[in-house]
Amino acid sequence: MYFSYPRDFKERELAPGIVTKLVWGERIMLSHATFQPNSTIPTHGHPQEQTGIVIEGELDLTIGSETRRCRKGDAFTIPGGVEHSAVSGNSVTVVLDTFSPPREDYM
């Protein structure tokens, strides 16, 4: 109930080359996403707040009208409703995203 292992996570392909593993409680959903090099999440938005941190590799992240290159250890907060997109760099990139409340469309 309290502990989850990668084999138990729900897996979801977010876009070509981008697979995430999901685990959630009542208020928070963790999304441990692996991007193959040069993979794109198209512009989208959702009502949930999203906060994340780059674990490995790098990501060009656009939030609203602002684009920054995020590297290992860099974090971001996307308020609910703000459109965003992402493109991974030339190496495999791992991003830990969180959503609150959890995204029902990912369950």
Added chain:
Amino acid sequence: MYFSYPRDFKERELAPGIVTKLVWGERIMLSHATFQPNSTIPTHGHPQEQTGIVIEGELDLTIGSETRRCRKGDAFTIPGGVEHSAVSGNSVTVVLDTFSPPREDYM
């Protein structure tokens, strides 16, 4: 406003040998914690839900009356109010914790 870099994170010593870097939005707080080997977070609880994942190393985590060894990629969810404690293994351990709502005592 959307992007945060490690130099901007709020740093906090959670216990001897355990330092975390904090970043938060309105609904989620990320806590990127580094444990020196064999460091302990004593038993405690808080009303916020806590969900986390081990990024590096290993951690003996006790939630309620259940203890498990969590390794890289293992995740956990601690409902609000449930007591928990943690002891890191023999190597430096990195854990990404999240709290919802954000912990005001950490701001």
